Amino acid sequence: MEHITSTPTAKAPAERFTGDVYLNMIEAPAEPARLAAALVRFTPGARTNWHSHASGQTLYVTDGVGMVGTRDGEVVRVSAGETVKCPAGEEHWHGATDTALMAHIAMVVGDGNGDGTTWLEPVTDDQFTHALTALDS
Template identity: 85%
Template sequence: MEHITSTPTVKAPAERFTGDVYLNQIEAPADPARLAAALVRFTPGARTHWHSHAKGQTLYITDGVGLVGTRDGTVVRASAGQTVKCPAGEEHWHGATDTTLMAHVAMLVGDENGDGTTWLEPVTGEQYAKALAAVAG
């Protein structure tokens, strides 16, 4: 058994996120399980860049309200206690709404090269505004 009493909070890198995002790593992918998990906190308007995961990703919302969007324009609005699963290879992004922070536990299974994430370009302001409009009401 290993008891980890705390992990440092770090600011997420600007080359993968837009806005202020903070991470606490819970687990890094290592054999045999290769689980990667992190608590990720997004300030209003903050979001990931487009990305995909070799083996998919599960997001468990712990606080606030967030959005998860896919390339085909599908947008899910998720709040605390809800889970969103992104299948392997699906290009997507996630983040807070424009008025509410959002925190989630991001979980994935890594591969032999690390966490299996492919990072892509930023979500544009226009794409983000369109996602907000799609879930308004």
């Protein structure tokens, strides 16, 4: 057994996120389990870049209201207690709405060479605004 009493909060890297995002690592991928998990907190309007995961990703929302969007334009609103599963290879993004904080636990299974995430370009302000509009329609 290993008891970890706390992990430091780090500001998420600007090259992968828009806005103010904070991370607390829960588990880094390591053999044999290869699970990567983090508590991720998004301020209003903050979001990830487009990205995909070799083995998919599970997001469990712990607080607030957010969005998850895919390249085909699908957008879902997520709230505390809800889970979103993104399949392997699906390009997507996630973050807070424009008016509310959102926190989730992000979980991925690593590929043996890290967490299996492929980071892409930022979600533009126009794409973010379109996602908000899609939620309201």
